[in-house]
Structures are given as C-alpha cells and as structure tokens.
Amino acid sequence: MIDMSVEIAGVKLKNPVLTASGTFGFGREYAELYDLSKLGAIAVKGLTSEPRNGNPPPRIAETPMGMINSVGLQNPGIKSFIENEIPFLRKFDTKIIANVSGNTVSDYVSITEIASSSDIDFIELNISCPNVKAGGMAFGTGAASVGNLVAEVRKVCKKPLIVKLSPNVTDICEIARAAEASGADALSLINTILAMKIDINTRRPVLKNNVGGLSGRAVFPIAVRMIWQVKNCVNLPVIGMGGVSTGADAVEMMLAGADAVAVGSVMFSDPYTPIKVIDGIHGYLEKHGFNKASDIIGAVNVY
Amino acid sequence: MYIQEDGTVLSNIKISETYYDMTVYSPKIAGCAKPGQFVNIKCGDDLLLRRPISICDCDGENFRLVYENRGAGTSMLTRLITGDNLDILGPLGNGVFPTGVSRVLLVGGGCGAAPLLFAAKKNNECSAVLGFRTCKNAVLTDDFYSVCENLLIATDDGTMGASGTVERPVNLLLEKHKFSYIFACGPRPMLKAVSIIAKRHSIPCYISTEERMACGVGACLCCAIKTKSDKETYSHVCKDGPVFEAGQIVLED
Ligand SMILES: Cc1cc2nc3c(=O)[nH]c(=O)nc-3n(C[C@H](O)[C@H](O)[C@H](O)COP(=O)(O)OP(=O)(O)OC[C@H]3O[C@@H](n4cnc5c(N)ncnc54)[C@H](O)[C@@H]3O)c2cc1C
Numbered sequence A: 001m002i003d004m005s006v007e008i009a010g011v012k013l014k015n016p017v018l019t020a021s022g023t024f025g026f027g028r029e030y031a032e033l034y035d036l037s038k039l040g041a042i043a044v045k046g047l048t049s050e051p052r053n054g055n056p057p058p059r060i061a062e063t064p065m066g067m068i069n070s071v072g073l074q075n076p077g078i079k080s081f082i083e084n085e086i087p088f089l090r091k092f093d094t095k096i097i098a099n100v101s102g103n104t105v106s107d108y109v110s111i112t113e114i115a116s117s118s119d120i121d122f123i124e125l126n127i128s129c130p131n132v133k134a135g136g137m138a139f140g141t142g143a144a145s146v147g148n149l150v151a152e153v154r155k156v157c158k159k160p161l162i163v164k165l166s167p168n169v170t171d172i173c174e175i176a177r178a179a180e181a182s183g184a185d186a187l188s189l190i191n192t193i194l195a196m197k198i199d200i201n202t203r204r205p206v207l208k209n210n211v212g213g214l215s216g217r218a219v220f221p222i223a224v225r226m227i228w229q230v231k232n233c234v235n236l237p238v239i240g241m242g243g244v245s246t247g248a249d250a251v252e253m254m255l256a257g258a259d260a261v262a263v264g265s266v267m268f269s270d271p272y273t274p275i276k277v278i279d280g281i282h283g284y285l286e287k288h289g290f291n292k293a294s295d296i297i298g299a300v301n302v303y
Numbered sequence B: 001m002y003i004q005e006d007g008t009v010l011s012n013i014k015i016s017e018t019y020y021d022m023t024v025y026s027p028k029i030a031g032c033a034k035p036g037q038f039v040n041i042k043c044g045d046d047l048l049l050r051r052p053i054s055i056c057d058c059d060g061e062n063f064r065l066v067y068e069n070r071g072a073g074t075s076m077l078t079r080l081i082t083g084d085n086l087d088i089l090g091p092l093g094n095g096v097f098p099t100g101v102s103r104v105l106l107v108g109g110g111c112g113a114a115p116l117l118f119a120a121k122k123n124n125e126c127s128a129v130l131g132f133r134t135c136k137n138a139v140l141t142d143d144f145y146s147v148c149e150n151l152l153i154a155t156d157d158g159t160m161g162a163s164g165t166v167e168r169p170v171n172l173l174l175e176k177h178k179f180s181y182i183f184a185c186g187p188r189p190m191l192k193a194v195s196i197i198a199k200r201h202s203i204p205c206y207i208s209t210e211e212r213m214a215c216g217v218g219a220c221l222c223c224a225i226k227t228k229s230d231k232e233t234y235s236h237v238c239k240d241g242p243v244f245e246a247g248q249i250v251l252e253d
C-alpha cells in the first residue's frame, strides 16, 4: 500500500492533487462527471466580499499550449458562497480552500475574517490576480506590500493561511520570504503570467481587457523553476500549479519541491485530468519503489 | 446532465467551399440531446481548448454536426475519417429552443442554420430563412426544404435567392403568414436585426449565441454575455445559453 497522503500546514490531504482556483467553479459542474471525494482538496473560484461581475467579453484567447484569460474575479460574493456552496462541497470527503481577494487591505482583512469563520479548511490569499484594476496583483508584486497585507490578514485568520504568489515579479524569493515572515502557513504558485494576444486582421487585442493571464502547459517549466526557487528560500509547504496535465508533470513539480499540486486550465481539455494525475503519481511511486507520496517532495538531485 | 463520451465518426463530408457535415455515433449524448444544445469537442492534443459545435440533427444514437473550417481546431476535424474516435463532452447548454410548438419562423445565418434544423424537426409548421455569403457556401437547404412549409434563401452577393441580408425575406414571410415564435442563430448583426423585427411584431424570439468558450460546462466563466438589467451583469453562453430569449441579453458588437 502506497501512502498517497500529504500534509499542508497541519492538515492532512488524502492525496497531493487539488484543483486550481477559478478553473473548477465550486465543484458542481465536475461533480456530474466524478466523485469529488477523490480529490485531495478543491480551491474554489476567487471570492470577494461583495458579488463581482467580472470583465466584459471576450475574456479568453487561446495560445500555443495555453490560454489567456481576463475573467476578472466574477463571483457571487462570500455570503452566497457560505450559504449555497459550502453545504454542497461538504457532502464530499475532501478539503475546501477558500480563495479570497479584495481591493484594499481592509477588504482582504474583512473577507478573511468572514471566510475563516466558516466551515472551510484553508484560506488562500489571492494577491496575484492580473485581471482586476485595484488589488489583486498590485498587492503581490512588492515585498513590502505583501508583508504588510499578510501580517494584517494573519491577525484575523483562524484557518491555515496559504498565500498565492504572482510569477510577475523579478525576485520571487523576496516575496516568498516576506509572506513567510508575516505569518503565511503555506505558499501556492504560480498564478497566471501577464500576457497579450493581438488579432492581426482587426489589429485589436483579442481580449476586451487588452491583457490577461497566461496559463496551461506553456507555463509549466516556469512554474517548476519558481517552485524550486521558493522551496529553497523559505521553510513553508508549497502548493505547485501552472500547466500540470499528467502524473509525470505532478511528479516533476513535487521533485522540485511542491508538497501538493493543483490542476487548472488543462481541465478544460480533459475534465478527468485530476483523477488521471492521482493515478499517474501512484504509478510512478509504485514503479520507483517509494512507499509514500511525501518521499518525492523536493527530491530533485540538483547539480 | 452531461457526460464525456468517446464517439465514432460515421461520416465526414465536405458539403461546400468551407463547410463539412459530420455524423457521429454517440448513443449516450445523442440519446438525450435537445435542440439548441452543443457538444464540446477535443481537437487533438496540441489545442488546450475544446471546440463548441451545435447539434444539427440527432436520431437518438447518432448526431450530426455541420461546421465551418475556420482555424486550427475545425481544420483538424475536417481530417477525420469514418471509424475515427472523437472525444466529446455533451450535450451542453441549459438554454435550449422550445419544442412541440407550432408556427415557428427559423432564421439562420451561415453555420447558424445548423441548430435550427434540429429545432425544425422538433416543432410543427416551421418556415425558414437562411442567409449565406454566397451560393458556394449555402448548406442544409435541402434538409430545411424537406421539413419546412416555406424556405427562403438570401446571399450577400445575390448568387442564390434574395440579394442582401435575411431581413427582407424575413419581413416578407411575416407579412404573409402568422408566426407564434421566431428562432434565430447566426452572426451578431443578424441576431440584432431579427430581435428588432420580432419585437416590432410582438413575437417571442429565441436566439442562439456564441462567445469564445473554454470549459463548456459553467466552471470557468469565460464565455460571458451581457444580461439586460439595470446593473452590469453577465450570463454565460455555455451554462445559461446558448439559447436565450432575445429580451434577456444585450447583443454587443
Ligand atoms: C455554442 C456554440 C455553438 C457553435 N456551433 C457551431 C456550429 O454548429 N458550426 C460551426 O461551424 N461553428 C459553430 N460554433 C463556432 C465554432 O465553435 C468556432 O468556429 C470554432 O471554435 C473555431 O475553432 P478553430 O480552431 O477552427 O478556429 P480558431 O483558430 O480558434 O479561430 C478561427 C476564428 O473563429 C473565431 N472563433 C474561435 N472560437 C470561437 C467561438 N467559440 N465562438 C465564435 N467564434 C470563435 C475566431 O474569432 C477566429 O476568427 C459554435 C460556437 C459556440 C460558442
């Protein structure tokens, strides 16, 4: 028997495979295809204090091995999430990660206060959304502002606090260290990479927002590199994401230092990907004689 | 309710300069598809996004797709041959065309004709106006001819039927006959024009919309379409549509 469980900030996940925020809604759509209890955890769509309508369409452009989105945190608001979505998600034996955002520090504090008092397992602080004018990535790209925000949120957060990092920075370690010093319990990375696509016939951007966030297989090697860098500069569990599409990808990310991995955009191509990734990791562990999934975390033998 | 099914291509035929007609054996999806619903098709391993295509016709075991070769995804579909496997999610969409009603005017532009054929077969006493760029791209006309009481064609270049947009033939049919419903699918300007005409005649109008789409099931919120209300709100083509009552949404250019 291989032990597939991993631990993130004192919480045991039955396996290291999660779904990435914004790509899995609140789980309802994919619960029609398979039992959500198979998943290690579910990160729900980014939540804000009040409902948000998101950005005008088109919100999506396809790129080689990837896509750019500018959804802009459309969500029903934290209140509706607590009333309507948590009871549904709790029917499944999996952990719930509430991904939260705000426009100001006090926004972040108040949504964290509300969310962390509800029946969820983790708070994931989204300081890396490239698709909103105020807040989001603006908070996540400077070490001082990350440190300040995480410290304020930490004061009210009653659940393990995951800070989700933006790859749109010069030095990811500086940001990771600031989050750690201010009390983050875990880090997740990467959020999407700021990108743009232009229709050469109309000579206009494909996205109404002009720019958006790149995700999918195209970003995978960048994610692996950043996870490896972060794991080497802080002493926190890391949830890796960015283009994971197979069990082999997940193993690679775990070798780089990820304690768990999230499947995101690749779900749109194959909604069964998280299940296949779980099986793929299991197959790798079996083939290479590991007894525990946690044995491969950070096990890359670097030069 | 939707599922993932591995369908089998039964035929895939070029029917005009840019259109193809594919029949797929897919008993689970075909067994419960409704007019207006679509399937989201995986087009090879290199494209992250599936491609949404409307169900054009359906006999309970097989469904038919009529699609235009436009880019990487649809051109991959054109290369499929009998016996090939097709990875499909479907049937998708909760906003569908009414069924079991009578006296329906169907207005289709280009590949917008496709979902209307299925709608024509599930309703009674239908008439249709189909618009195409040119006669070389006029498709499905025989199919509509066999299920509709009246069929008028318009082409932009006048090479078949009336010259110009569908508006004149639509007005012509509305002058001569009484309709209880109008169903439309096609380019935005056409949908706008038809909605205005329907409103003028006080006829309930259902339109099938398109937006760039990712998951197809309502999880990612990419295929937003503006909803009519005081505030700026969005519905989603994949989950709330693709068919909406014309008054429900704002058709932006
Ligand atoms: C609900 C729904 C039903 C559809 N039904 C049909 C159908 O029955 N027959 C048919 O021929 N087409 C249909 N379409 C449009 C079809 O999905 C697109 O033509 C297809 O995705 C283009 O893919 P591609 O890779 O060939 O082209 P790409 O290289 O992706 O793009 C080629 C061109 O198509 C446009 N395009 C790309 N994606 C979409 C999209 N999702 N919606 C609209 N335009 C797009 C782009 O702007 C570009 O100009 C439908 C779309 C939707 C949303």
Ligand SMILES: Cc1cc2nc3c(=O)[nH]c(=O)nc-3n(C[C@H](O)[C@H](O)[C@H](O)COP(=O)(O)O)c2cc1C
Binding pocket: A020, A021, A022, A023, A045, A046, A047, A069, A071, A073, A099, A126, A129, A164, A190, A191, A192, A214, A215, A216, A217, A219, A241, A242, A243, A244, A262, A263, A264, A265, A266, B220, B222
């Ligand atoms: C359509 C879409 C919506 C997203 N929404 C959110 C969000 O609300 N909050 C968040 O923290 N990340 C969001 N993300 C980022 C993903 O969670 C993930 O970090 C990123 O896409 C990289 O993983 P991937 O390449 O596997 O998709 C979104 C990504 C996509 C594609």
